[in-house]
Amino acid sequence: MTFTQMLRKENDDIFRTIFNHPFVDGIGKGEVPDEAIAHYIKADYEYLSAFIRIYGTAISKSAKREDMRFFNDQIQFVLNSEIHPHHNFCDHIGVGYVELQDYPLPPTADHYMKHMMYHAHMGGLGETIGALLPCPWTYLEIGQELKTKYAPSADHPFYQWISFYADESTRDITRNMRQRLDKIAEDASHEEQKHIKEAFRKSCQLELAFWEMAYTCEEWPGEKVSSQ
Template identity: 85%
Template sequence: MTFTQLLRKENDDIFQAIFNHPFVDGIGKGNVPDKAIAHYIKADFEYLNAFMRIYGTAISKSAKREDIQFFNEQIRFVLNSEIHPHHNFCDHIGVGYEELQGYALPPTADHYMKHMMYHAHMGGLGETISALLPCPWTYWEIGQELMTKYEPSADHPFYQWISFYADESTGEITEEMRNRLDNIAEEASVEEQKHIKEAFRKSCQLELSFWEMAYTCEKWPGKEKVNS
């Protein structure tokens, strides 16, 4: 069993909870509240901006050109490709994509972003990858799960979203990151492996919490302040 196979086994409880979450399952059923979708897009747009910056940190920690090239390609993927599932959601609720940009991160998304940044800045490349990996990994498995469970046709309201994440090209990103993490883990100390596992587990948990955050339209407590 490889290191990342072990990670997947140890975190299956969170993966299954994600698959069964009402927002995720609602995508498969074609029935998610418009407010939840809008809240998700607002948070995910800014979260992905942070995600790209952490890819940049991974580049700074990379000793090999092939690693630098890989992370650079992932930045381009987020910029140019991952907007398509966002557009699917926006088209469904009839709101322009630009209207949902520039919002402050809700508590869970803010915590998730800072969790990844902590491991990226305080740990090595292995910790950085392990904090990033649950995002593409869970989304690829969500796409596979929904495609198998609901067999959506082209007229399904979220067909573009599901098919995008279920596509093998999306799965290849996960495989590439897993291979890099497996190679790093082989040379890592027991203590380093422990930190890698902790970073991965927390990111899985925060992926689940992100869906809950969107579904409940989570906000910061107290009165909302408007920037002047």
């Protein structure tokens, strides 16, 4: 069993809970409250901006150009490709994408961002990848799960979103990140592996919490909840 296979097995409980979350399952059913979708996009736009910066940190920790090229390609993917599922959500609720940008992060998303930044700055490349990997990996499996469970046709309201994350490009990103982490783990000490596992587990937990944050329209205490 590879290191990342072990990570997946150890965190299957979180993956399964994500698949059954009402927001995620609602995507498959085509039934998600508009205000939850708007809240999700607001937070995810800022979260992905942080993800780009952490990819930049991964580049600075990379000794090989092939790794630098990979993380640079992922920056381009987030900037130019991952906007498409956002547009699918925006079109469904009838709100312009620009209208949902530049909002402060809700508590859970803020914590998730700072968790990733902590591991990226305090740990090595393996720990950085460990914190990053649950995002593409859970989304890949969400796309596959919803595609299998609901077999959405082209007229499904979230067909584009589901197809995007079940697509080969998302599989490639997850596979390439796993291969890099497996290689790093082979030469990592027990303590380094422990830190990677902790970073990965917490990111999985925060992926679940992110869906809950969006579904409940979580706000900071004392802030007025706004649907858009």
